[in-house]
Amino acid sequence: MTIRPLTTIGLDADDTLWQNEQYYRLTERHFAGLLKDYGDADEISARLLEAEKRNLAHYGFGIKGFTLSMIETALQVTDGRAPSSVVSEILSIGRDLLSHPVETLPHVHDALEALSGKYFLVMITKGDLFDQERKLAQSGLGDYFDAVEIVSDKTAVTYRRIFSKVGDGPERAMMVGNSLKSDIVPAIAAGCYGVFVPHELTWILEHVEPPVDAPRFRQIGHLGELPPLIERLA
Known part of the structure; x- marks a missing residue:
């Protein structure tokens, strides 16, 4: 039996799925x-x-x-x-x-539609519990996700815990997001793939240098490029 190298996809929410x-x-x-x-x-x-x-x-x-x-x-x-x-x-x-209306980013629906059912999708976001739940409900994206994790911070320990609980471990998981500091660097440290999707506005406290030498680091221009990237890894 062939073991799939990638089974679980984590996606950040703010400025990855919707404007924030x-x-x-x-x-x-x-x-x-x-x-x-x-x-x-x-x-x-x-x-x-x-x-x-x-x-x-x-x-x-x-x-x-x-x-x-x-x-x-x-x-x-x-x-x-x-x-x-x-x-x-x-x-x-x-x-x-x-109470601000939720505005999803381009290509989000199509990307999640392409991945849903093929991979275990989990939204991993930090912030206020009620606010993030509200935004997910208003976004219309909830049905695409198999799990939702709202955390106080994102560290390598966070990703190891989540992907071990809902997936097959960090080595067979990928984290996708717009923050190098929160979404990418700690996910790679945990053993995941880290896919950076830059946003034109990212909070200054989330800025760090991209880990370009890390074998599991990838960068794409928008979420529409995510499904073909994942297929190349599969």
């Missing part, structure tokens, strides 16, 4: 405008990024942590005198993010 970062960028510009009397947009954005870095260990990834970081930044740049109207508006734009 562009909404954060728009919100950040709105936020900087609220505080224009206390600093220029670049300075406000830099302070916000520092707050996000500090708060990741406390709040994790997602909109709720981002909203709390905006409030913290507003209090810092105003020396604790942020008007209640500004705090109220920050909460409002945070709620807007949590």
